Amino acid sequence: MAKIAVIFGSTTGNTRAAAERIAEALGGVDLIPADRKGLSLLSGYDVLLLGSSTWGFGELQDDWEVLAGELGALDLRGKRVSFFGTGDQEGYGDTYADALGILYDALADTGAEFIGSWPTEGYTFTESRAVRGGSFIGLALDEDNQADLTADRIDRWVSLIRESTG
Numbered sequence: 001m002a003k004i005a006v007i008f009g010s011t012t013g014n015t016r017a018a019a020e021r022i023a024e025a026l027g028g029v030d031l032i033p034a035d036r037k038g039l040s041l042l043s044g045y046d047v048l049l050l051g052s053s054t055w056g057f058g059e060l061q062d063d064w065e066v067l068a069g070e071l072g073a074l075d076l077r078g079k080r081v082s083f084f085g086t087g088d089q090e091g092y093g094d095t096y097a098d099a100l101g102i103l104y105d106a107l108a109d110t111g112a113e114f115i116g117s118w119p120t121e122g123y124t125f126t127e128s129r130a131v132r133g134g135s136f137i138g139l140a141l142d143e144d145n146q147a148d149l150t151a152d153r154i155d156r157w158v159s160l161i162r163e164s165t166g
């Protein structure tokens with residue numbers, strides 16, 4: 001069975017709660033805070049699910065911001081990687097969940113195989129760096145405006161991740 005890590009950065013707890021729910025739904029995965037120690041552990045996993053909220057105007061959450069310069073140097077060959085995170089599509093409709101896209105771009109040359117893309121239907125925003133080829137590159141959540149949809153979105157995304165990881 002694939003060894004899965006859920007690694008997250010969260011300022012007010014929303015992405016942390018999502019990470020916990022994802023870990024619970026997957027079962028048997030490790031939940032790791034986004035810090036330097038967490039980064040050093042990633043080589044021991046087959047699947048990495050990276051979670052960040054978006055702050056400022058389209059910036060990484062602070063814990064990830066500290067690590068941003070180191071992400072491109074990771075060797076993720078043979079690993080499957082996806083992203084999740086919370087944002088506010090009404091308050092920040094031009095930068096909704098941008099952090100997912102920033103992480104994706106940072107890992108572009110690491111050899112990772114990206115999985116877990118997610119449809120944009122049901123969201124209302126103008127622009128997002130997390131959208132590539134018409135889909136989110138991972139699971140976008142919105143605790144500010146669509147908290148009632150979070151549990152179902154997580155369950156469906158976790159099923160997709162399971163299908164992609166065996």
Ligand SMILES: Cc1cc2nc3c(=O)[nH]c(=O)nc-3n(C[C@H](O)[C@H](O)[C@H](O)COP(=O)(O)O)c2cc1C
Binds near residue numbers: 015086
């Ligand atoms: C000052 C501030 C800036 C924010 N900027 C963005 C943004 O650019 N894009 C976005 O999607 N959400 C933005 N948000 C919304 C947060 O990402 C959202 O509330 C999120 O759920 C926080 O998650 P966390 O508790 O895991 O950090 C912002 C919120 C605040 C208070």
